[in-house]
Amino acid sequence: MTAYIIGISIALVLFIIIGVIAGRSVRDTNDYYVAGRRAPIILIVGSLIASFLSTGAFLGDTGEVYAGFFMGIVIVGILQASGYVYGANLFGKYIRRAQVNTVPEYFAKRFSSKRLRILASVTLIFAVTAYMLSTMQGVSTLMTVITGLDYKWCVIIAWLSFTIFTVYSGSKGVLITDTIMFLIFLVAALTGIPYIVKAAGGWSEAINALAQSTTRPGIIAWTNNLDYMYPTGGQNLLWAIVYGIVWAIVVMVSPWQTSRYLMAKDEHTVQRSSIWASIGVVIVTTALYFSSVFIYKINPYITDSSTNLIWAAMNVMPMIIGVVLLTGILSAGVSSASTFLSLIGSTLTNDILVNKKTDSPKKNLRISRIGMGVVGVIVLVLAFFNPPQIFWIMYFGGTVIASAWGVVAITSVWSKKMSESGAFWGMLFGFIGCVIPKTYSALSGITLPIYLDPFFIGIVMSVIGILVGNKVKKVSITAIAEYEKLHVRPESEKDPQNDRITYRLMYIYIIFGILLGLFFVIAYALPYMKAISK
Amino acid sequence: MELVLSIAFGAWFIIAAIFYGYMVRRGEKE
Numbered sequence: 001m002t003a004y005i006i007g008i009s010i011a012l013v014l015f016i017i018i019g020v021i022a023g024r025s026v027r028d029t030n031d032y033y034v035a036g037r038r039a040p041i042i043l044i045v046g047s048l049i050a051s052f053l054s055t056g057a058f059l060g061d062t063g064e065v066y067a068g069f070f071m072g073i074v075i076v077g078i079l080q081a082s083g084y085v086y087g088a089n090l091f092g093k094y095i096r097r098a099q100v101n102t103v104p105e106y107f108a109k110r111f112s113s114k115r116l117r118i119l120a121s122v123t124l125i126f127a128v129t130a131y132m133l134s135t136m137q138g139v140s141t142l143m144t145v146i147t148g149l150d151y152k153w154c155v156i157i158a159w160l161s162f163t164i165f166t167v168y169s170g171s172k173g174v175l176i177t178d179t180i181m182f183l184i185f186l187v188a189a190l191t192g193i194p195y196i197v198k199a200a201g202g203w204s205e206a207i208n209a210l211a212q213s214t215t216r217p218g219i220i221a222w223t224n225n226l227d228y229m230y231p232t233g234g235q236n237l238l239w240a241i242v243y244g245i246v247w248a249i250v251v252m253v254s255p256w257q258t259s260r261y262l263m264a265k266d267e268h269t270v271q272r273s274s275i276w277a278s279i280g281v282v283i284v285t286t287a288l289y290f291s292s293v294f295i296y297k298i299n300p301y302i303t304d305s306s307t308n309l310i311w312a313a314m315n316v317m318p319m320i321i322g323v324v325l326l327t328g329i330l331s332a333g334v335s336s337a338s339t340f341l342s343l344i345g346s347t348l349t350n351d352i353l354v355n356k357k358t359d360s361p362k363k364n365l366r367i368s369r370i371g372m373g374v375v376g377v378i379v380l381v382l383a384f385f386n387p388p389q390i391f392w393i394m395y396f397g398g399t400v401i402a403s404a405w406g407v408v409a410i411t412s413v414w415s416k417k418m419s420e421s422g423a424f425w426g427m428l429f430g431f432i433g434c435v436i437p438k439t440y441s442a443l444s445g446i447t448l449p450i451y452l453d454p455f456f457i458g459i460v461m462s463v464i465g466i467l468v469g470n471k472v473k474k475v476s477i478t479a480i481a482e483y484e485k486l487h488v489r490p491e492s493e494k495d496p497q498n499d500r501i502t503y504r505l506m507y508i509y510i511i512f513g514i515l516l517g518l519f520f521v522i523a524y525a526l527p528y529m530k531a532i533s534k
Numbered sequence: 535m536e537l538v539l540s541i542a543f544g545a546w547f548i549i550a551a552i553f554y555g556y557m558v559r560r561g562e563k564e
Contacts, residue, residue: 071536
């Protein structure tokens with residue numbers, strides 16, 4: 001136990017030190033909010049993945065796999081990862097081109113609208129706070145399990161581990177620490193697997209046993225275990241496809257993903273990062289999901305399924321690898337929390353307290369840090385006292401932002417006819433359209449059919465809002481001018497050699513697709529089919 | 535079905551790759 005505590009403590013202290021050192025070069029709000037817009041591919045990819053994968057993926061998703069929902073979660077993982085490529089090319093590249101500090105500022109600039117800026121900021125703060133609190137809860141629970149410390153103390157330690165450098169260094173610190181944390185959990189996910197496979201009796205033996213499992217029948221079948229969620233394979237498959245699409249849209253437009261593109265050194269970096277981030281997410285999640293299903297083969301008696309990776313780290317792996325895995329899980333949570341805090345703080349100071357800006361870069365930087373600090377303290381109070389109302393905020397999770405922003409974000413780039421009124425009402429309707437049915441569903445205890453998921457109701461409402469808004473108030477000349485400006489490629493981007501390199505990544509992605517398909521056919525489908533034909 | 539899904543996983547990324555290539559070429563003409 002001591003080794004685990006020492007390992008994790010060293011990691012947390014290192015994150016703070018590195019994050020604070022990165023902050024010493026922060027000179028103005030441009031550095032603070034968007035890391036000076038000079039970040040290379042490695043930092044963008046690291047931050048994209050680290051912000052996306054949190055304790056939700058490492059503990060939540062792996063828990064569902066362990067509980068019998070392997071293929072369902074794999075399908076969601078595959079579909080969501082492709083969202084990077086669609087998001088970067090349909091939205092990310094263009095918000096980078098708009099040269100803004102935050103995504104709400106992009107909406108405001110695109111439509112010359114103060115009310116849209118406020119609405120985007122409020123929806124962002126609502127959704128990101130929800131997501132952040134659940135991440136903090138995950139990190140604190142993990143720390144409690146590992147250290148045996150009281151939960152409240154773990155909340156404070158977890159909070160300190162990301163708040164100090166986020167408040168001081170802003171995006172510069174977050175980009176660097178995110179990338180380090182991503183590398184840690186990538187190594188953790190990959191190095192743990194061989195020990196898990198070995199303990200499960202080897203790859204073929206594990207697939208064979210799981211295919212014929214009588215304690216959790218169907219755990220690796222396409223139908224999934226029919227006692228877990230829906231009673232038929234078709235319903236489970238539909239659920240997985242629906243949620244895969246929902247999370248792909250989250251990846252495409254959510255502020256904790258797209259804001260990373262604002263920091264990229266050029267548009268080539270945005271596009272290339274999307275390919276590597278997509279590949280990275282698939283590698284990490286696939287490794288995790290196979291690990292968890294194999295852990296079921298090793299020990300099917302873990303009561304709290306979401307702790308299966310923690311159990312494996314402490315009981316299956318050599319101590320040093322176990323320490324790396326636990327540090328990796330913790331890093332995934334801390335890295336997301338730091339991005340979330342920096343997003344909320346940036347939005348508050350850049351978009352809501354916009355009038356507080358002065359002519360002095362130093363003063364502006366100080367105001368931004370104070371704003372971020374205040375947000376940090378509020379988050380600590382919420383997480384520490386965990387009032388019952390917080391459950392409600394957390395319940396909304398990350399999908400609500402995709403419901404509110406999804407259609408508006410993409411059409412803001414691709415529709416010349418989109419007016420300020422269309423964007424505003426589209427965002428508002430999308431938000432309300434998701435929140436109300438979700439609240440109703442939770443209060444009444446009624447589970448809505450898959451096709452009536454609040455996310456999709458929100459999307460439909462958003463489209464209605466856009467259509468009505470565009471009818472009420474036609475597009476202005478300024479909005480058309482902004483649209484046209486968005487589609488003019490900056491001279492600095494025009495470089496045939498760079499174009500060739502960016503284009504060539506398409507072939508790498510195709511090869512990745514072929515290899516992934518082959519991996520699943522050879523390592524999963526064929527041995528599975530052989531096992532069930534016995 | 536397990537085999538079909540495995541192949542579909544690969545195909546899904548190939549479709550995304552083609553989209554990426556198209557968008558990169560399109561962007562060069564902006």
